[in-house]
Amino acid sequence: MLSLLSNVLNTSSDGLFVCNIEGYPILYNEALLEMTSLSHAFINSYVIYDAVEMMAVPKTSAAIVLETKQACTTIIEYEHGKKCIVTATPYLDADNEILFVVSNLRDITELNRLQKELEETQQIKDMYQKNLERLRNEIGNQQHIIYQSKNMKQVMSLAERFAENDLPILLLGESGVGKDVLANFIHEQSKRKGPLIKINCGAIPDHLLESELFGYEKGAFTGASQAKKGLFEAAQDGTIFLDEIGDLPYSLQVKLLNVVQDYKIRRLGGTETREVNVRIITATNADIEGLVKQKAFRLDLYYRLNVLSIHIPPLKERKEDIPSFVFYYLRQFEQKYHIKKKVDNQVLQQFMAYGWPGNIRELKNLMERLYHLSEGTTITTDYLPENLLRHRSGLEKSEEWSEHDQHRTLKEAVTSFEQVYISRALSRSTSLQECASQLGISISSLVRKKRSIK
Incomplete structure (x- = not known):
């Protein structure tokens, strides 16, 4: 038994x-x-x-x-x-x-191992889910920051570090370089849970701007039938982005200075002081230091806003990014209009040679225009506007022999030819590395020679 x-x-x-x-x-x-x-x-x-x-x-x-x-x-x-x-x-x-x-x-040894693997798998899943959600948000917002150039990599490195704190940031750069997009990136990378509120200080009349920023109490002026909170209060626990800060009326600069120093606001027509918890990002394409010298912008406010600053280079100084922008906008239009098109290589060469005074905004508008103007599936130089074609013609004429050339020394003539030759090579290349390889020189030599080109 x-x-x-x-x-x-x-x-x-x-x-x-x-x-x-x-x-x-x-x-x-x-x-x-x-x-x-x-x-x-x-x-x-x-x-x-x-x-x-x-x-x-x-x-x-x-x-x-x-x-x-x-x-x-x-x-x-x-x-x-x-x-x-x-x-x-x-x-x-x-x-x-x-x-x-x-x-x-x-x-339970095997059970523990399986449990650990399950937890690790869940962590990986969560990471991919988070990245997928971020990509969906980026596509939904259409606020990609596209860059390949070295100077934009430095800009993004600064933006990522600055996003970790709450100090004011001043974004500098020409119109159309994407200051609002970078402000959105900094806000998204920060730990702030509140919204990002944007306002263009130059787009609102002076007499309305104060009430928009700081709000007003009932009866503060004719038509104020009820109290309304301003944009600083609306941005509570988030970020407020003041674009074109150089256009802020001088009379409001003192009030903004008080907010930056104490993070307290007072509504128009009110007596109560309200605390606000906001991150302040400002931007301008103006020479703000020149405005300070002209007494059009307060020096103390400039110092408070310029604790951290980022200068976004114009498109002409980051031409390595142009092809990426072109293909990105093409994909956007294809998704929207369901017609697939490509860009002829000569068009890209024209783009690389052009100065882009309107920066990224000009490039995007031109790409949409070319997408709709082109009859076939390829965007060619036939559809380019006159200003781009004139720019190319000027480059070609610079190679022609002139009366002035007859009085140059051989060294001067060789230098002139080298500059034109390098300019054309740069216009054909999508990066300095590619251009240097085509010319058979090092990148450092190319950068040194590029500086001498007028």
Whole structure:
């Protein structure tokens, strides 16, 4: 009968151990030996108290049950690496005395490994989900920051670092370089949970700008039938972006200075001071230092806004980015209008040679115009506007022999030819590395020679 019972126990994948009230083993199976790495000889030679005292096994659940007469469950990690959940249950007689204790061991080593893998998989899933959501937001907002050039990489590096704090930021650059897009990027990269509120200080009449920024109380002026909070309050816990800050009326600059210093506002017609928690980003394409010298912009306000500043280079100084912009806008138009088109290489050459006074805004508008004007599936130079073609003609004429050339020295003529030749190579290339390779010179030599081109 005992042999039959032993065979039955060995069919279980769980470890089973039965001991009497003195701790001597009565029955156990092979699964127990595998989980604990104990031998038949050891188990048959010692009671459970001896095994614990000899530190052959940790304090067992069976020993705890013999002391307390209560069922016990614990997790034991054995020296060889196995981890088991052990449940010991007492079997009592009619007088509530223990007859024997049955212990069940379940190996959870594999379960723990699977749990860890599941957690790691979940972390990877969360990371991809977060990145996917970010990409969806970027596509939805159509606010990509596209760059390949070295100087824009420096700009983005600054923007990422500045996003980590709450100090005011002044964005400088020509009109159309993407100051509003960079402001949006900084806000999205920050830890601020509130909204990004944008306002163009030059687009709102002076007499309305104060009420827009700071709000007003009921009865503050004719028509103010109820109180209204301003944009600073609307941007609570977020960011306020003041574009064209150079156009801010002088009379409002003092009030803005107080906000920057104390982060408190007072509504128009009100007496109550309200605290605001906002990040202030300003931008201008004007010579703000010149405005300060002309007494058109307060020096103290300039210092407060210019704690951190980023200058965004014009498109003519980041021509490596032009092809990326072209293909990005093409994809946008294809998704919107469902017609796939490509750009002829000569068009790209014209783009690389052009000065882009309107910067990225001009490039985007031109790409949309060319997309709709072109009749076939390829955008060619036939559809380019006259100003781009005139620019190209001027470049070609610079190579022609003139009366002035007859009075040049050989060195001057060679230098002039080199400058024109390098200019044309730059217009054909999408990067300085490509241009240097075509010319057979190093990038450092190309940069040095490029500086001498007028």
